[in-house]
Amino acid sequence: ALFHLMCVWNVLIQFKPCSNDATGYGPIFEEEPLDIVYTKESPDRHISMNCRARANPAPTYRWRRDNWEIKLMELPNEHYSLVGGNLIINNPEEKKHAGIYVCVAKNMYGTVISKEAKVKFGYLEEFPDEERDPVTVKEGQGAVLLCVPPKRWPAEVTFRWIYNEFPVFLHPDKRRFVSQSTGNLYISKVEASDAGNYSCYVFNPQIGKGVYSKFIPLISTEEKKRYKADLVVKFPDTTAMLNYNVTLECFALGNPAPHIVWRKIGATDLPASAQVSMSGALLHLYNVQYEDSAGYECEAINQKWQDWHQAWLYVEAAPEWAVTINNTQKDIGSEHTMSCVANGKPVPYIRWLKDGYSYGKGELKFSSLTFEDSGMYQCIAENYWGIIYASAELRVIACAPTFELNPVKKYLLGANNGRVVIECKPRAAPRPRFTWTKGKEVLFNNSRISIMFDGSLEILNATRNDEGVYTCLAENDRGKANSTGTLTITEATQITVAPENTQVMVGEEVHLQCQASFDPSLDITFIWSLDFRVINFYLEWKHYERIMDSGELKIMNVQLRHEGRYTCTAQTVVDNVTASADLKVKGLPAPPGGVRVEEIRDTSVKLVWNQGADHGSPILGYTIQTRDFYALTEVDWKDASTSPTPLSGRSVMADVVDLYPWMEYEFRVYATNGFGDGEASIPSMKIKTWDAVPVVAPTNVGGYGGKDGELVITWTPVQPQYFYGKKFGYVVAFKPHDDVDWWYETISDPETRRYVHRDASFRVKSNDFQVREFQVKVKTFNSKGDGPYSLSTTVYYPRDVPSESPTDVYSRPVSSHEALVWWIPVKYWRKYDDTEPGANRIFVPASMNQTRLENMLPDSHYLIEVRAYNGAGVGPPSEHCEMFTKRAPPSVAPQMWRYISYSGKWLYVWWHHIPYDWFGNESFPLYYKVFKGILLCFI
Template structure:
């Protein structure tokens, strides 16, 4: 069946305004029906039918108690999983054709109960990690949320750095068990889709108390699987490690930086990739690290895409007998394939070509693109029409204007089918193609080099097999627009001004406009006012003033003088001398332990020769994103033609990125984009520990202390220390290994020879080998205790819990060696002297810090010299009072990012001290990378501070009150770099609060 459509046809085929959607119906839902919606606009109105699993639902011929049609919607009453699950489509039809809706699926959701069997008690040693298995019941859909109940409902465990609940398996992971973890645990599963929750039978976790809690290296137990994601989706990758101390987790992407829109939460356990793109595909790695060791895990993220239209069909009206090609282009990953439907029936694949349209080709066409991730439809109506020519909708313009010696095109576009033949007349003269007159294929008339003689009336005649029509316009010829003053090429130094001239003559009956463009970009004087201004000396001029010209203003400038009839153009080139542009494509080659080879492409010299290149570097421990340092290169001087260099004196096993900038006679140029981050090879340590000391303990043990080496000097994995001992009279070296890179003390408990000299030295080691030993420190042993007491003991309070104590050292005369001093301190009226706190220090020290004291208390302090034979006599008691404690309340901290995303503002409420607390003198702010222990410390007496906004990464800001009694409790906030920030704007109240605070502080 087909319709012969003429110009009078006003109807149209079915258009879907609402299509059925995939539905999940809970098996135990109280709602007894499912509604599949289908709303169609059509003229005349369309009839609607429904199909289920490729079978038509015939409600009239075969009535069904479950199915009913309400409008165009299909209602399923008392749904049955065995009968009604499956695929549904809505089919709409009228006289113009048939369309089929997108396929919608009905599934039945459920969440089964946990088994009622009792679970066995889980025993774990204190300090060890534990994994509590959820073993969830079967469910649909699989998108559920896991939580754990501790002892009683609804006391849910809040995940933190020590505990983590995997949303993939449901298991509860405890990095290190503590005695407080004892109790009953139950896995709680919720399905937000069907609104149902179930929980398991409780079972007990019993941590076994240990006399000495062991340390364990990081051990990753939560590992994200190989992941497939759809472009535009949000993806979360899980990674959690057991270990003692608690491991720090860091994320990286192999061979590239993490995507700009990423977030890290749950103390590093979750990596959120927001709005993933195809370029985010790759291998992702999480690294868990503590002082006992490191573990890492790596897996691939694949990013694919559901079909999206790059080009699709639209309603089309074509003449009978004409040619037509219908095509659709879809993008996606994998690449979608295309198929067609016409009036609901399959109609081929790929591209549809019609060499001579007939009325039978009219109908509703559907282009369908599909891949593994989905299916999309594009619907359109094709009408094959025929009608006599008519100028009712698009007549020839009544008044036509042209410029002398110019070109005029008079359009003739009547509605007609099939395509008509065209005849043009000027007055009564019939026109034909010549050197000045050309009749286009679409009926338009082109006249070249027009003069006053060409003025008059022009009529277009159109005729086909169904009729004919004509339309007339009158042509007037005006004076042409001509450039009278043209701009000249100019060479300007950056920062200067220059003027480009432009004037023109034109027909006085028209207004003239001057339009300036640079390299095809039209200059907008309202938005580009900072550098561009138009100067109009008189009506027929439009000079261009370029102010404070910069190198990016160089280009090809065009002035266009334009009237409603014609235009004239003239161009000039502007060259700008300036500082160098950024070098390009900085990449790292030939990575070694202390050097790399850099290669780059030369940047623009901006018309002044380059004289030098500078290489800069930034390592892993650079806190500030702009903390770039000039690198040492070979050769040392890199001239203006240099495109490669060897960067030397780097730290082994260190993450670096590099950038380059050039210099010319005007100064330093713009820096290149940083290279991809690389890691130098590992190497044997070359530095030795410092401040190595030793002394004999009260029980005759040798105690060795040193300052731990900074991480940048580890030079490799598995860093630790080797402590060496040797008697002066013996060549045999005894040594012990300390595997903790942050260790600063070792106790040698074996029997030692009295009245002897012990030489001590310490060195570092890693997976590549051992570094150099430190300088030798000598310790003397003795079998006679000291006989003199320290004199002039004096103490001064530092905080509410700390004090400094000094004394005059005891003069050492063999054999009364002094190996160290014991300091005892206790509260005069509240503590038993026998339970006094004790501190031991080396004999070379005559002062120390006393810690863990009670605030606002009266203390007695005593100092004694000792050696391996025992303690000497006590000093006279020194009395002192500790300070009052700092306020115990945390600061309320707020953050605000400037509109330019360049500055981060932190401000907080003032803390007032109570009568029994220390006065607040100011505030201390620590700014550090998340996962790192060290950072920059700032102090201020104000209630705010601002920082340059970091570009990437997560940063932790810790703020505390600073008092004479010590520092108050920490308030912490986490901020993300500008590349991933997505702060909500401050509400009006918050903005008012910020203004009031700044006014009070004198901003």
């Protein structure tokens, strides 16, 4: 009896019907198990691994550990239990339950296995109990405190150091660095305040546990000798995963504390995603890409020496599907190929599973499918970084031919002298043999009639004699079936009036004719297309219109984009014919294409482009435009200087000259013909010109003497487009007028506009009756070299503050918020050391004797005074000038109506007066006036 049941089950599985309404399918995973790290300290005394698959009929589940099946059904198990498809491990033990698990889902259509999930037991051992030896170091020297972390899993932990007592943690800075690779604490130069006890603290975030070492005494002795930078933390060659983050470490000992600089070898800048932290010790690269793969260099610099280190960053990627597999239904005995392609680095290895068991590698080829080839197939791609699965069902079918779903059309139409195809597409497996009859006559292939591979019947040059009843007979080893249809021949459709080639100017209107003859028993439709794109008259009504009851096409307000080949298709249910004509549109030239930079120099580039269409008028010339990094808007393009000049209509390249060095540019080109300037090209890719020595010196160099030996030197900073390179700055030179030697100071901030030099010898002595003079000048520099100095300027160091005050101060109110002030000037004034900080101030050059005061309060009483100032301070005040600002204007507008005459030649206007302000806060209007329909009131 058992043998009988097994045989019946096997027959049911092997018989695959062809019906389309089959709803059964093999398992498809919806949830797969994940890697788990379990710790003994976990409050949960069980591990749950989830597995859920969708299938019809519902699947059954099994689990494997290290390729051995877990016996869940046959024997009771105190540790394992199955809930749905989920595996529960109670009271897990490392020796029994650590390993690689997979979930197996199965139904009558096949078996699939899940991706692998690792169960590991996490731990973090304690530090040894032995006391740590003290570290003795002299002040100014470097020190390294070794962590020597205990064994652990997972290996990813964070390191911190405790200073003297828990929980006082050391905060890394420019001098102190904690390596997250080794846990060691590095101090570039030890200071007296560093003395104390240190403990290495290790924390594992996945298991939530931390341990710390015995304290290590750090003893410092006095000596502050300087010594050179020495890199002691050096990142190794590193391999990172695509789209993940990576951190590179570099730290140096030295006194003074070294400064860390990072570079990407072969590039001017670090990647855009790069970020430097921990005072330069860490280089973070976020979301790394293949182009980030390169050599990286860290350089440690101090006043005694510089040290550097280079290593390589490699970027690789986990497998990712490029071509995968899909559920397929194939006829028994047919050929079939299954393949999948995965991208990744290293190149992924491809292998196959069938119903959960290994089935080959590379590509699967079937020369003659059998029922045994049916099942669930899984393509697996794996490399060092990961593994991915793709599943699909292959179903091999066999059935007798049937026309139930797709019979031969009952009534068929064909055009006289045309081609007729009568489709015959029954459902059958394996592929059937086809026989056609017309009435009782069996048809064979000849010069006009042929039976196609898919069973359809083709008739060429059909005539009325081909009318009749046609029957398709399909037969295979499972059975046979037939279907019948009646063929009627109609008159062929013919174009009688075809569209003609036409030329038209932009903005004009054109008509394209199209007429056709057709069988009167049929309906005809005219379809127009432009360059094989069917015209949508509903969406393009502004330009296209189809004349009713004809095939004529009207094109209104023709534009350049309407140029092309227009095709008229006259179509009936039986056949269609076409006729085409070219429409040429004359107008502005088309934009050039392929604009690109081929050579880059410091002040010029070689630009290349492809010529665009001239649109019926020869191109007279080209214009090149540039947009640099500091363009204010997207449309801020400027005409460029070129060589040669001008550019002829046959030009395809030119040198763009007079560019700024070290500037980001993009370029575009437009053509000109007899109709005017055409549309500009798509901008080129952005490029940066080479760097060069700066040639522009700061302007408005000047300054003044201040109090307590201050010499203030000022200048107008150079605009960024004149930096010409990186590391731009200023060199300030100054000297007393009678001295020979200049003093120099380097300013690295390009935005700086002021330098203050303090020297006690500059202070004015009581017996010094002369105003001291200084010569000052400023030049620029960048990484390529020094630029020119500005003109030398004389700066005067004053003996004292101004002793005179401005006279004849006079003011006049202009409005409720503004006033004008005049005075007779004194030739000094300064902004600092203000004795009246609560007053509002305006500073004007010494050459002016008037200014405008704005943002004043209406209807207010003001006292105005004028003072002179110089570098030493502010002089005495002038006599006070009193002034009252006007009241504020009315805050509401008149309410107005209007009346227009029937003739439209005059307009009558009336309005309500502004209400009187009884509180006196606003001025009362004196009269009203109308300007072109706008009512104004005057006060």
